[in-house]
Amino acid sequence: xxxxxxxxxxxxxxxxxxxxxxxxxxxxxxxxxxxxxxxxxxxxxxxxxxxxxxxxxxxxxxxxxxxxxxxxxxxxxxxxxxxxxxxxxxxxxxxxxxxxxxxxxxxxxxxxxxxxxxxxxxxxxxxxxxxxxxxxxxxxxxxxxxxxxxxxxxxxxxxxxxxxxxxxxxxxxxxxxxxxxxxxxxxxxxxxxxxxxxxxxxxxxxxxxxxxxxxxxxxxxxxxxxxxxxxxxxxxxxxxxxxxxxxxxxxxxxxxxxxxxxxxxxxxxxxxxxxxxxxxxxxxxxxxxxxxxxxxxxxxxxxxxxxxxxxxxxxxxxxxxxxxxxxxxxxxxxxxxxxxxxxxxxxxxxxxxxxxxxxxxx
Amino acid sequence: xxxxxxxxxxxxxxxxxxxxxxxxxxxxxxxxxxxxxxxxxxxxxxxxxxxxxxxxxxxxxxxxxxxxxxxxxxxxxxxxxxxxxxxxxxxxxxxxxxxxxxxxxxxxxxxxxxxxxxxxxxxxxxxxxxxxxxxxxxxxxxxxxxxxxxxxxxxxxxxxxxxxxxxxxxxxxxxxxxxxxxxxxxxxxxxxxxxxxxxxxxxxxxxxxxxxxxxxxxxxxxxxxxxxxxxxxxxxxxxxxxxxxxxxxxxxxxxxxxxxxxxxxx
Numbered sequence: 001x002x003x004x005x006x007x008x009x010x011x012x013x014x015x016x017x018x019x020x021x022x023x024x025x026x027x028x029x030x031x032x033x034x035x036x037x038x039x040x041x042x043x044x045x046x047x048x049x050x051x052x053x054x055x056x057x058x059x060x061x062x063x064x065x066x067x068x069x070x071x072x073x074x075x076x077x078x079x080x081x082x083x084x085x086x087x088x089x090x091x092x093x094x095x096x097x098x099x100x101x102x103x104x105x106x107x108x109x110x111x112x113x114x115x116x117x118x119x120x121x122x123x124x125x126x127x128x129x130x131x132x133x134x135x136x137x138x139x140x141x142x143x144x145x146x147x148x149x150x151x152x153x154x155x156x157x158x159x160x161x162x163x164x165x166x167x168x169x170x171x172x173x174x175x176x177x178x179x180x181x182x183x184x185x186x187x188x189x190x191x192x193x194x195x196x197x198x199x200x201x202x203x204x205x206x207x208x209x210x211x212x213x214x215x216x217x218x219x220x221x222x223x224x225x226x227x228x229x230x231x232x233x234x235x236x237x238x239x240x241x242x243x244x245x246x247x248x249x250x251x252x253x254x255x256x257x258x259x260x261x262x263x264x265x266x267x268x269x270x271x272x273x274x275x276x277x278x279x280x281x282x283x284x285x286x287x288x289x290x291x292x293x294x295x296x297x298x299x300x301x302x303x304x305x306x307x308x309x310x311x312x313x314x315x316x317x318x319x320x321x322x323x324x325x326x327x328x329x330x331x332x333x334x335x336x337x338x339x340x341x342x343x344x345x346x347x348x349x350x351x352x353x354x355x356x357x358x359x360x361x362x
Numbered sequence: 363x364x365x366x367x368x369x370x371x372x373x374x375x376x377x378x379x380x381x382x383x384x385x386x387x388x389x390x391x392x393x394x395x396x397x398x399x400x401x402x403x404x405x406x407x408x409x410x411x412x413x414x415x416x417x418x419x420x421x422x423x424x425x426x427x428x429x430x431x432x433x434x435x436x437x438x439x440x441x442x443x444x445x446x447x448x449x450x451x452x453x454x455x456x457x458x459x460x461x462x463x464x465x466x467x468x469x470x471x472x473x474x475x476x477x478x479x480x481x482x483x484x485x486x487x488x489x490x491x492x493x494x495x496x497x498x499x500x501x502x503x504x505x506x507x508x509x510x511x512x513x514x515x516x517x518x519x520x521x522x523x524x525x526x527x528x529x530x531x532x533x534x535x536x537x538x539x540x541x542x543x544x545x546x547x548x549x550x551x552x553x554x555x556x557x558x559x560x561x562x563x564x565x566x567x568x569x570x571x572x573x574x575x576x577x578x579x580x581x582x583x584x585x586x587x588x589x590x591x592x593x594x595x596x597x598x599x600x601x602x603x604x605x606x607x608x609x610x611x612x613x614x615x616x617x618x619x620x621x622x623x624x625x626x627x628x
Contacts, residue, residue: 050528050532051531052528052531052532071531072528072531072532073531073532073533073534073535073536074534077532078532078533079528079529079532081525081528081529082525083523083525085523085525085526085528085529086529087526087529087530087544088526088548089547089548098530098533098535098543099533099534102533102534102535102539102543103534146529146533147532147533150533150534
């Protein structure tokens, strides 16, 4: 076990088409993140896989078995709910063994699994506490323990870290990642936090208004976003309008720059993305683009420096060096860091173009 | 200033709760001719009153049980409807009508020439004499107490987070298990509250017993009324009243218990 296949899945709630036409295959032993703003349908996908709702059309398959009509209690899937949904009338221990009790697991086996899970989630000393006496992080661990003790093939996590403070969230990210490796099952994690998605996942699924926009490894998605939406959603970026001059040359605001993209008809208008951390600066007139520093924001690790070029366009860069407010500097960026996106291009064509052109390159 | 605000309530409690209770306690030691006596208490423990007490408890138990049996599924169903509050209002509405009027309406329904027998006649079912039976007493009482049971139950049920039910299903629970392991324990406080507000008043029901059962069912409430109004034995009436108060306190203690979020152990 197990792969999960979503085939032409659509789901409508009232008048809203929550999911439009979803095709995707989740493979065994991977950490998936579904990323998107609230209302994009990401939680609905979890509910479909969990068995809490049925698709209006299309099929949900585990391996090759159609699961549409199989209720939640008969699926080898467990969920960590957004608000944890711990049973308030049971204590930590009783919450964790709820699923095992339902399955009438023998006392001996239950104790063994319990020991393991308590160690995994570091809950040993809290096992007799009431749910109301736990902190957010502890509750979240109980919710995870309650789910994984059933040894599911698939673990669904619905924004489980959103209620935690920053430090705890980072800690839990490491723990989740490690847990997934140890258990060797599919984790599907839903979040609107791009940082979480990049740090945790083997595969990211970016969604927008009921559609999957782009899928791929965190690096793929960060470095080669399909379009403005993905680029904006994941990481910060400078996105400017440009025109393709020829292969490997793009024109931005009337100036031509070398890049590494191609396979696009000349004169096609494109979106050009440069990540703020890929821009660096030097003395005036020295580098590619002369600008004036408009604002500087100290962000801890780096400065976020906002510049205006001679034509009045805005450029944001992240630098560990500070720039003097109002000073004239020039910006530079490597040709590899210029990323070209064609508005309206779909994922399939995008990948094809990328592969064919980069293939030529080598 | 805060103490000043308390004065009206303290006065109210004193005049309408404490004083009457003391008066009742005092009267319970006075016999028909005005002498101080313990005879009232002695006669309460005679077989007559013990039997009456037992039958009061029995009927109160039946009324509470049937009210609960009717209300619980009703509350569940209400919670599943789209316009919960409107349906709730419709069910609660009859409580705004005077108790006696509602009781009289049942005489019209249950009587020998009542609507029920008319309906039976259409289907060629034999005419029945429901009025003046204890079945009728229980039906009418259940009808009257239904909203009082329904409200706490409905509140408890609608307060359950839907995700808890999903979580139980997710962990493998069938619908029956979701009910028995999650819904029931989480509504235990509602059930207790409902039992309190139904059981205690049904112990002392009296007008319905007369109108619907023709005094076939005699509860402690009926006995008190009789002692005060018919026999004019205020002492005995007060004694029964004292016992009724004791019973109520006992039930309150039993059904309230400690509820510290740990309602029931699995």
